[in-house]
Amino acid sequence: MSENASVTITRQSGYQFLVDFGHDLVPLLADEPAPLGEGTGPAPDHMLLAAVANCLSASLLFALQKFKQDPGTLVATATPVMGRNADKRLRIEAINVKLALGQPAAALEHLDRVLDQFEAFCTVSMSVREGIAINVQVQDGAGVVIKG
Structure with a gap:
């Protein structure tokens, strides 16, 4: 693990958040399950x-x-x-x-x-x-x- 590891999380809509790991890594869409969110991601x-x-x-x-x-x-x-x-x-x-x-x-x-x-x-x-x-x-x- 990098000692300088960090993530940036930005709300997209509802309870969906885009998780940006930086360093050219593919972002991940996180979401809460229903009834709060839509369950479109972890x-x-x-x-x-x-x-x-x-x-x-x-x-x-x-x-x-x-x-x-x-x-x-x-x-x-x-x-x-x-x-x-x-x-x-x-x-x-x-x-x-x-x-x-x-x-x-x-x-x-x-x-x-x-x-x-x-x-x-x-x-x-x-x-x-x-x-x-x-x-x-x-x-x-x-x-x-x-x-x-």
Whole structure:
């Protein structure tokens, strides 16, 4: 991950937002599901799940490749555990991630060492797991900071 990574999100219409990753990457249209939005793109919770699953997949691949091992197909499925906080607001309480290797375990050397260390390589899941401070600033249309 680039230390200077950032995204710019611009409202298109309704709850549709264009996510611009910069660096000549293809933008992504995000949208909330009905009844708020039209469901024409992934919602923010989808993107969080994708970020965690992708980072864990890449970390597992990295750990395997340190030992010159090829997992074959690698499939990750991330599923949220939903709940409500004390104010009855919907929250993701946990994320269950299933990683499926394309090779049988017996075909992969040093798999025990790989499995002991790969999660520590994942910037996203380790950050989410520890909790992230989010500092919010709000500006009005004239650029005046009205919060933060």
